Amino acid sequence: MIKCKLCNTKNADKKGSHIVPHFLLKRIENIEGKTERDYELGFTIEKLNSKPHFGRSVQPEELEETFGEISDEDIEKNKHPLxxxxxxxxxxxxxxxxxxxxxxxxxxxxxxxxxxxxxxxxxxxxxxxxxxxxxxxxxxxxxxxxxxxxxxxxxxxxxxxxxxxxxxxxxxxxxxxxxxxxxxxxxxxxxxxxxxxxxxxxxxxxxxxxxxxxxxxxxxxxxxxxxxxxxxxxxxxxxxxxxxxxxxxxxxxxxxxxxDNVTYKQMASIIVEKAKDVYLEGLYEFFDNIHVAAGGTGNKMPSEIKAEILAELTSDEKKIGRKYTQEDIKNSTMKIMKKYAP
Ligand SMILES: [Zn+2]
Structure with a gap:
């Protein structure tokens, strides 16, 4: 058995250890329940590109079903990052x-x-x-x-x-x-x-x-x-x-x-700007993975299709400059990819 990372002597037998103290995590996640995009933006930006669980054999018509499997809930159940x-x-x-x-x-x-x-x-x-x-x-x-x-x-x-x-x-x-x-x-x-x-x-x-x-x-x-x-x-x-x-x-x-809260809000807007770049990278990698899984040519989704999905994602004006929910990403990606499916 693996040794405890703190004492290095006893067995690491504890399950469900919180990386972030529960009393803080709870406060962060309570917010997540309301507007989950903010939490994801802050921390688990890598979620999307980490492991979209579909293999090479997945056919385009099965994508919707496969996509349905990567709901937020499933990701949470699958492995809470903290x-x-x-x-x-x-x-x-x-x-x-x-x-x-x-x-x-x-x-x-x-x-x-x-x-x-x-x-x-x-x-x-x-x-x-x-x-x-x-x-x-x-x-x-x-x-x-x-x-x-x-x-x-x-x-x-x-x-x-x-x-x-x-x-x-x-x-x-x-x-x-x-x-x-x-x-x-x-x-x-x-x-x-x-x-x-x-x-x-x-x-x-x-x-x-x-x-x-x-x-x-x-x-x-x-x-x-x-x-x-x-x-x-x-x-x-x-x-x-x-x-x-x-x-x-x-x-x-x-x-x-x-x-004060005014300062806090200003900080938040700077974070959003910085995170957008990181997020976009993750999104592109996600698109590439889907492209490959769907049997597309090469290992990258053509940039014009990426641009089209992004345009679809941002077509709702309220969301400009904000992160999108998994549901938004799923729907927009499906809509555009169906157009290109053979
Ligand atoms: Zn220990």
Whole structure:
């Protein structure tokens, strides 16, 4: 049996481990239920081109049926990208759950100026390190932690995630060299509406710090106090706010910098623009796969057919600049491909 990725000693017998803490995932997915496009845009852009399950023998007239099989529900059932089996042992899973439930207590507290979240920065470091590390080792979100950074976080988490909260080793944390090298800034939109799109992405251009957008939070997490990317790369238009945000280090109280919904909406529109390019790439690959599966010549769908499907997709004016549902893509693709079917 595979060993647990955290302790490296016990068997990884836990099924259904959440890569993202449930209390955050729930908030993101509640939104998904309403406008699932936003969630997909934010995180699982690769969904579409990952595995459209049809082989070479599929005939054009069967495509509709085959397409019917890749409903959102099926994809969810098939493999939720953020829920995994056999990553961790039950003990380590419980250690994650413990720090999460402690951190979840901060969610209700908000203020309009920099405020204490209600937990120590030690709990904050363990919590946020556990989120970043799990997303990183899951490897489906484009996060670029180096193997050394992954191992650093693993050691910190394995050493200091307690089995009981009263067992948290404050003294050990204070003296630990690895933890001393970690710092983070945390910003939060404090007046997000329930139906605002929520995100779960790493900014692809940020290494120092790593910049994670999760739910209504922006986390800038770094090793060796290196925040230099904030100085010279655009971070969704909120660089100044990030610069002003206090740095959290071990052995203190966690401080959060709040920002407003107008800023949040501006960030969202920048994300949509960036994601459109990535999304289009995925869509083209998807079209190519269908083209091949349908027995088309060569391994690429002719660009004029792609253009026609895209035109069909965007023919509904309301949807311009937005991502389309699986249903939209299915219908538009079928409509155009039927025209070309022999
Ligand atoms: Zn373990």
């Amino acid at each position: 829920i995994v089996d056999n990553f961790f042992c039950k003990d380590c899973e419980n250690r994650f759950a413990l720090i999460e439930s402690e951190y979840a207590k901060t969610i209700e507290k908000k203020d309009t100026s920099d405020y204490e979240s209600g937990v120590s920065s030690n709990v904050g470091i363990l919590f946020w390190a556990s989120v970043i590390w799990r997303i990183s080792i899951n490897g489906e979100s484009g996060v670029k932690l180096t193997p050394e950074q992954n191992e650093k976080l693993r050691q910190i988490l394995d050493c200091f995630l307690p089995s009981k909260l009263e067992e948290i080793d404050e003294k050990g944390i204070k003296e630990n060299g690895l933890i001393k090298s970690i710092s983070y800034k945390l910003l939060r939109c404090i007046d997000c509406k329930d139906d605002d799109a929520k995100w779960l992405i790493f900014h692809p251009e940020f290494y120092n710090p790593l910049c994670l957008l999760i739910d209504e939070y922006v986390l800038c997490f770094c090793f060796d106090d290196n925040f230099e990317d904030i100085e010279n790369k655009d971070c969704l238009g909120i660089n100044e706010k990030i610069k002003q945000a206090p740095i959290n280090k071990a052995d203190s109280r966690e401080i959060i910098k709040p920002f």
